[in-house]
Amino acid sequence: MxxxxxxxxxxxxxxxxxxxxxxxxxxxxxFKHSILSYSLKTxxxxxxxxxxxxxxxxxxxxxxxxxxxxKLVGFDISNIVYNGPLKSKETFLEAIIGGAIVNIETKNExxxxxxxxxxxxxxxxxxxxxxLAVISPEDSxxxxxxxxxxxxxxxxxFKEAIDKINTHKNIKLSGLHAHRTTLTRxxxxxxxxxxxxxxxxxxxxxxxxxxxxxxxxxxxxxxKPTFNEYFSxxxxxxxxxxxxxxxxxxxxxxxxxxxxxxxxxxxxIDVKKxxxxxxxxxxxxxNDIDPFYKKxxxxxxxxxxxxxxxxxxxxxxxxxxxxxxxxxxxxIDNKQLLSVGDKIIFRSVGAYTMTLSPLFIRFFPSVYxxxxxxxxxxxxxxxxxxxxxxxxxxxx
Ligand SMILES: Cc1ncc(COP(=O)(O)O)c(C=O)c1O
Numbered sequence: 103m104x105x106x107x108x109x110x111x112x113x114x115x116x117x118x119x120x121x122x123x124x125x126x127x128x129x130x131x132x133f134k135h136s137i138l139s140y141s142l143k144t145x146x147x148x149x150x151x152x153x154x155x156x157x158x159x160x161x162x163x164x165x166x167x168x169x170x171x172x173k174l175v176g177f178d179i180s181n182i183v184y185n186g187p188l189k190s191k192e193t194f195l196e197a198i199i200g201g202a203i204v205n206i207e208t209k210n211e212x213x214x215x216x217x218x219x220x221x222x223x224x225x226x227x228x229x230x231x232x233x234l235a236v237i238s239p240e241d242s243x244x245x246x247x248x249x250x251x252x253x254x255x256x257x258x259x260f261k262e263a264i265d266k267i268n269t270h271k272n273i274k275l276s277g278l279h280a281h282r283t284t285l286t287r288x289x290x291x292x293x294x295x296x297x298x299x300x301x302x303x304x305x306x307x308x309x310x311x312x313x314x315x316x317x318x319x320x321x322x323x324x325x326k327p328t329f330n331e332y333f334s335x336x337x338x339x340x341x342x343x344x345x346x347x348x349x350x351x352x353x354x355x356x357x358x359x360x361x362x363x364x365x366x367x368x369x370x371i372d373v374k375k376x377x378x379x380x381x382x383x384x385x386x387x388x389n390d391i392d393p394f395y396k397k398x399x400x401x402x403x404x405x406x407x408x409x410x411x412x413x414x415x416x417x418x419x420x421x422x423x424x425x426x427x428x429x430x431x432x433x434i435d436n437k438q439l440l441s442v443g444d445k446i447i448f449r450s451v452g453a454y455t456m457t458l459s460p461l462f463i464r465f466f467p468s469v470y471x472x473x474x475x476x477x478x479x480x481x482x483x484x485x486x487x488x489x490x491x492x493x494x495x496x497x498x
Contacts, residue, residue, distance in 0.1 A: 106470055106477060108369040108445070109386035111456065113149065113480070115473040117363040121321060122157050125355060128329035132337045135350040139183040139203075141317050142168045144356025144453050145364070149471060149480050151175045154359070160203075162317075162354040166190040169197065183314070183352060185229065185279065187251075191217075198224050203352065205229050205279035205314060207251065212266050215273055227277025227314060228253060228263060230299060234284065234291075237298050241284035241291040249282060255302055264306060278303065281316020281354060289327050289335045296336055300343025313340060314352035321358040321450075329358070357453040364452030366391050366467075370444045371423060379417035382440045387422030388429050390467065391451040393458035400432050400448055407443035415439045420446065424463045465489055 106112070122138070129136040139160035142151065146168070151161065152175060161172035164186030170193070172182050179200030184193070187207045191214050197204050198218060205227040206212060218224050229252035234242035236256065253260040267275050280299045284291040292315065303310055315336060320326040333353075340346060368386035375381075388395060414436060422429035434440075459466065465484035470477045 106367060107468055107483070108367050109384075109390065109464075110367050110468040110470055110483070111390075111451075112365045112367055112470045112472055112477070113147070113452075114363045114365070115153075115471060118150065118153055118359070119157075121359045121363060122154060122159065124322060125329050125353075125358060126157065126159075128333050129351070129353065131330065132333040133351045134347055137183075137203075137312075137350060137352045139314075139352055139354045140359055141354050141356030142172065143457055144317075145360040145456050146171060147456060147469065147481070148175055149469075150360060151177075155181075160352075162356075164188060166193045169193045183354065185281070185354075198226060203227060203277065203312065203314070205277065206253075206263070206267075209263070212263060215267065215270050218270075218272060220272055223272055223274055225274045225276040225311065226267070227279050227312065228260075228267070228275060229279040229281070230255065230260060230302060231257075232280055232282040232295060232298070234282065238284070238291050238294040241286045241288055241294075243285045251281075252279070260302070261306070264308075275308065276311040277314060277352075278308070278310060278312075279314040279316065281314070281318070283316075283318035287318055287320050287327075289331055292332060292336050293339045296339035297342075300340065303343055310344065310349060312350040312352050313344065314354065317354040317356050317358070319353075319355050319358040321361045323362070360452035362450040362452065364450070364455070366448040366451045366455075368446050368448070370440050370442050370446070373440060373442065379419060380415055380439060382418050382420045382434075383423055384420060384431075384446055385423050385464075386446075386448075386467070387424045387426075387462075387464070388431055389422065389424065389462055390459055391448050391455055392431075393455060393460070395428070401450055402432070402446055402448050404440065405445035405447065407441065407445065410441075412439045412441060461489065 125138055137160055139162040140154040141162045155177055160181045160183055161177045162183040163169045163172050165188035179202050182202040184197045184202050184204045194214055207229050231249055231252035231254040233248050235247035253263045278299050280295050319332055368384040370382055371385050372383040418434040420431045468483040469481035471480045
């Protein structure tokens with residue numbers, strides 16, 4: 103590992119496979135019919151997408167671009183779950199005709215249904231607005247207790263939407279989508295959401311083929327719910343309202359599949375004394391592992407580059423290599439002073455990092471695959487030429 107060019111992400115194949123397999127096994131043990139649909143937005147590295155496809159998973163996409171990417175990777179249209187407000191009309195209609203699971207998110211999409219060919223029945227789903235302030239306030243962030251997504255039962259727009267959909271003789275409303283990442287990712291929150299959609303299905307006499315519970319699960323982590331605990335509790339609640347011998351349960355995990363299979367390896371490039379502390383600058387940035395700048399602790403390990411014993415110092419502040427003053431990561435108290443060339447490896451940083459990394463100051467870092475004890479390069483770091491070549495240089 104010491105010889106890898108840094109900064110770089112390292113994808114651990116074994117952990118990736120274990121996460122997918124564990125989820126699939128738990129689904130199989132709890133539901134007669136289920137679909138694992140991987141949320142592309144969480145990390146769209148083609149290697150990961152390919153692995154999900156190899157294991158018969160679906161691709162959950164939320165834009166025309168993600169939809170096209172899933173097709174490029176090789177997902178059959180019928181193995182795509184298409185969500186979100188960023189669908190194009192063309193891909194929306196193509197997906198429905200091709201047998202994808204398409205969950206309606208916007209009013210425009212309901213209008214587009216008119217353009218589907220007559221003489222054949224097409225199926226669609228609809229996203230229900232999950233207002234945690236109503237359903238489960240203890241699982242919501244203060245400023246995000248309501249959701250921007252889905253059609254609200256409480257405001258009356260859900261009923262309006264299904265009434266409009268039902269005017270189309272060639273459309274069957276066959277699914278409800280209820281994704282809501284909660285603050286706590288708790289089992290109880292899923293139970294309450296399942297109860298809520300069960301009651302809606304009853305109230306509106308919906309004859310459903312699938313229930314899409316969405317993502318938001320913890321990965322394989324100590325002291326957190328296991329996949330089996332999540333799915334057994336979801337099954338228990340859903341079977342009160344649905345015949346699970348017939349109804350398919352769709353899940354859309356992202357974090358649970360990729361969070362723990364990716365590390366980020368960086369090197370110390372400078373050590374300076376300022377006031378009475380040291381600033382240790384690395385060749386990675388907070389942008390690479392915490393693009394929301396919200397984390398207040400990091401799981402990391404330190405790897406010394408030489409055997410020399412350095413002095414203990416009171417405080418070291420580890421900072422990113424960008425020119426942003428606030429690109430600071432963490433503090434080390436009462437430890438040996440780090441030296442240029444030492445490595446800092448940040449653990450479990452696969453979710454919402456690579457897809458959100460900006461092209462700021464330094465372009466995309468390399469990605470290595472760790473498989474059977476060997477490292478191989480699966481994405482070469484972007485250099486200036488890669489950046490420059492995406493522009494129409496003829497017109498410069
Ligand atoms: C519709 C939908 N499904 C699935 C996910 C994946 O969530 P997570 O990565 O927390 O599992 C998201 C995340 O925002 C989402 O918006």
